[in-house]
Amino acid sequence: MEARKIDTINTYSQHYKDAHKNNKIKKVLSSNLLAVLFIAFSFLLVQCNSSSTSSKNKDKTAWENAQKQNTLNAYDGYLAKYPKGEYADKAKTEQAKILINEAKTGNPIESYDKYIKRFPNGKNKNLFDPLVYNYILKQDSVEMFDDYIERFPDGQYSGQFEKSIFDKVRTGKSSMDFSDYVARFPNSNYIMEIDSLLFDSAKKYRTPAIYDEYLATLPNGIHRPEIDSAYEKALYQKAIATNSADNFNRYINKYAKSKKIKKIKVETQPPGQKISLYDINDTLWKRITTPVVINGIEGTKFVLKTSNPKYNKINKTYSVTRDNNQVISLIMRTPYKPVVNEDFNGASSKWAINGKKDKSEIKNGVMTCNVVSKQYQKLEKLNIDLNKNFEIKIKYKVLGKKNNYYRSYFGIVWGDENKAKFFFVSADGNYNYGEQTGNANPDNNFGYANWDNYSPDNDNWMSTGVFKPKDFNIIKVVKSDNQIKYYLNGKYIRFENNMTKYKGSFAGFGIGNIVVQIDYIIIDQNL
Numbered sequence: 001m002e003a004r005k006i007d008t009i010n011t012y013s014q015h016y017k018d019a020h021k022n023n024k025i026k027k028v029l030s031s032n033l034l035a036v037l038f039i040a041f042s043f044l045l046v047q048c049n050s051s052s053t054s055s056k057n058k059d060k061t062a063w064e065n066a067q068k069q070n071t072l073n074a075y076d077g078y079l080a081k082y083p084k085g086e087y088a089d090k091a092k093t094e095q096a097k098i099l100i101n102e103a104k105t106g107n108p109i110e111s112y113d114k115y116i117k118r119f120p121n122g123k124n125k126n127l128f129d130p131l132v133y134n135y136i137l138k139q140d141s142v143e144m145f146d147d148y149i150e151r152f153p154d155g156q157y158s159g160q161f162e163k164s165i166f167d168k169v170r171t172g173k174s175s176m177d178f179s180d181y182v183a184r185f186p187n188s189n190y191i192m193e194i195d196s197l198l199f200d201s202a203k204k205y206r207t208p209a210i211y212d213e214y215l216a217t218l219p220n221g222i223h224r225p226e227i228d229s230a231y232e233k234a235l236y237q238k239a240i241a242t243n244s245a246d247n248f249n250r251y252i253n254k255y256a257k258s259k260k261i262k263k264i265k266v267e268t269q270p271p272g273q274k275i276s277l278y279d280i281n282d283t284l285w286k287r288i289t290t291p292v293v294i295n296g297i298e299g300t301k302f303v304l305k306t307s308n309p310k311y312n313k314i315n316k317t318y319s320v321t322r323d324n325n326q327v328i329s330l331i332m333r334t335p336y337k338p339v340v341n342e343d344f345n346g347a348s349s350k351w352a353i354n355g356k357k358d359k360s361e362i363k364n365g366v367m368t369c370n371v372v373s374k375q376y377q378k379l380e381k382l383n384i385d386l387n388k389n390f391e392i393k394i395k396y397k398v399l400g401k402k403n404n405y406y407r408s409y410f411g412i413v414w415g416d417e418n419k420a421k422f423f424f425v426s427a428d429g430n431y432n433y434g435e436q437t438g439n440a441n442p443d444n445n446f447g448y449a450n451w452d453n454y455s456p457d458n459d460n461w462m463s464t465g466v467f468k469p470k471d472f473n474i475i476k477v478v479k480s481d482n483q484i485k486y487y488l489n490g491k492y493i494r495f496e497n498n499m500t501k502y503k504g505s506f507a508g509f510g511i512g513n514i515v516v517q518i519d520y521i522i523i524d525q526n527l
Contacts, residue, residue, distance in 0.1 A: 056086070063087035072098055072114070096124050103131045109147055116151075133157040137164055140174050145184060166190045170197070179217040191218075199223040208234050208250075236260055240299045245278070245285035248302075252295050260298045262320055267291040268330045273311075278303040280317065290330075296320035304328065311335065339384050340507075340523035350380060351508070351521060358511075367518045371511040372402045377413055377446050379420070379508040384525050386414060386479075386502040393476040394509060395519040398427050398469065408514045412477050416504035422448060423477050423486050427514055429467025431493060433486060435500070446510070466491045472519055 059082050066078040066087075075091040075098075082088060095118060103111035108131035115122060129152050136144040145161060152158075162185055168174035169181050170193075178194050188194075198214045198221070211231035214221060221227070232255050239247040252261060266275065268290040277285040277294070280301050288294060296302065298320050306314040311332040318328060342351055344367045353360040353369055358376050360369040384390060392412050401408045409432075411424030421435045436446050466489045467473060476487040479498070486493040507523055 059085045059087065063091070066091060067094075070094065070098070092119065096122065100124065100127055103128055108132045108135045109151070112151060129155050129157065133161060137161070140168065140176065143184075162188060163190075177213070177217075179213065182217050192222075194218070195221045195223060199227070202227055202230065206230065206234060208238065232258060236297070239297050243280045243301050245283045248279065248285060248297060248300065251297055256295075261295050262298050262322070262324050262326060263293050264296045264320065264326045264328060265291065265293050266304070266328045266330075268332055270332060273306060273308060273330075273332060276305045276307070278305060296326075298322055304330075306330075306332070308332070309335075338522050338524045339382055340521055342521045344518065344520065351378060351518075353378060365519070368399070368515070369511055369518065370402075370515050371513065373511075374407065374513050375446055375448075376511045377420075377508070378510070379413060379417060379506040381417075382505050382507055382523065384505045384507065384523065386505055386507070388525065389478075389480050390414075391476065391478045391522075391524045392507055393474060393520075393522045393524075395472050395474045397472045397517045397519075399515040399517060401427055402513050402515065407512050409510070409512045410475075410514060410516050411510055412475060412507075413510045414477070414507040415500070415502050417506050420446075420506065421484075421498070421500070422510055423475065424510060424512075425464065425467065425473070425475055425488060426461055429464055429469065430461035431464050431486070431488065432461045433494075433496070464488045464491070464493060472517075 062078050062081060063085070066074040068074075072095055075095045078085070078091050079088060085091075096115065099111045099115045102108075102114075108128055112125075112128040112132060115128065116125070119125075132148055132151065133155070136148055145165070148155060148161060149158065165174070165176075165185075166181060166188070169176050169178060178198060182188070182191065182194065195218055198210075198217060202210045202214050202223075208231065211227055211234065214223070214227050215231070218224070232251075235247065235251045235254065236258075239251045251258070255261070266288060268275070271290050273290045275288050275290060277288065279285055280303060282303070285302060286294070301317055301319050303317050304314065312335050314330060314332075320326070342349060343365065344362050345365050347362065349362060349367060352362065352367065353371070353376070355376075358369075358371045358373050360367050362368075392414060394412060396410055398410065408427040409424040410427075411422055411431075413420045413422045415421050415435070419436050421433070423431070423433045425431045434448060436448055468489065474487075474489055478485045478487070482497055483495055484498045485495045509518070509521070
């Protein structure tokens, strides 16, 4: 029992010794581990400090490079690389300064937009307000006001902006007019003043242009009734004065219910004809197809033209009367060739004179007749019935007398070969008419009546008032039923009732002691 206790004690003692030994080893190991950890931590600390120093140096270098360039892009580059860098706030401040300086010297709108893109809530936004305002004012643009309002909806210059523009428009210092201003500021406090200014101008100048300006600017202006009345009067007077298609349309379109607008019925026989209406300046007004009712302006004139190849052309001028039921009726006639249409463009003509003393020459489209006889008559038998309607027209020019003979003349002769009627115009522009009596004598080879007892004081020759001594004249005879009318240069001279029945069908011209050029001879039967 005693021995067992001793073994137990020894065993315990040995365990104690081993445990103590192990604990000592652990203490040594623990001490060594702490030393190792301390050395590692110190090494890492040195490395971190070294890395931090390097990063700071790079940040600083990048900042200094950005400062040297001092541009938006340079600072953008710095901030992209070091968004939370030591100099980030300074970079943003410098960018703000650059943009503000740009706004002062360049386009502040563009500078402001760049600023807001970088700093949506930037504290310097309000610094751009006066810069943008002054810039837009100088541009003289109402449209740019929207740029201001878009960027500064509560801007300090909104009201002042409107007044500044109004003052420039009112004083004529702006390229804009009141119409532009009112379109942009429909609720402006200056609308009444604009109304008054435009109305005063309308009363002063009284032109369609100034009335147009008022109505375009203020369609509901307080002076609209007075302007409408004055405008209608001005357009009506202009339509009458100019007789132009533009002014016709302008008045009719604007004042369709005016009492000055008259209804005109245009009809043709046969119907369905396409007709063009022109103003007297030969400007197309409108095209119509008959029958049709058109609007015309009382007191104006227009020209009606047709060009259907199946019918003769029509070119007539009409006046719009006070009658509200005016009717224009046209009979469309088929085209025809004149019985005679001699223009002397050939080398010869049956109308040429080939006498011993009296001769003619055809050259350059005219026939020059040199007649030294006191009286010469050139008649040709034609396919014509002189007892029906006809027209004879000759264009000629007097070159001079052959002798100092008071009966120097040129004119138209028609009828029987030995008994014809005549219409003559003297070399000094007087006219005579009559017929051959058959009592020929040396001084009246063809027996023309009305020439007996001729003297300067007792003369049947009468003044025409339209003769052209040094130019071409057109002499014309028109027989319509039993009436004969005489014309010179389009002017109606006189008429006579003629019941003479002709057996022959001769027509031509008579010349007495004169040199003339004949441009054409036209004889029509189908009138």
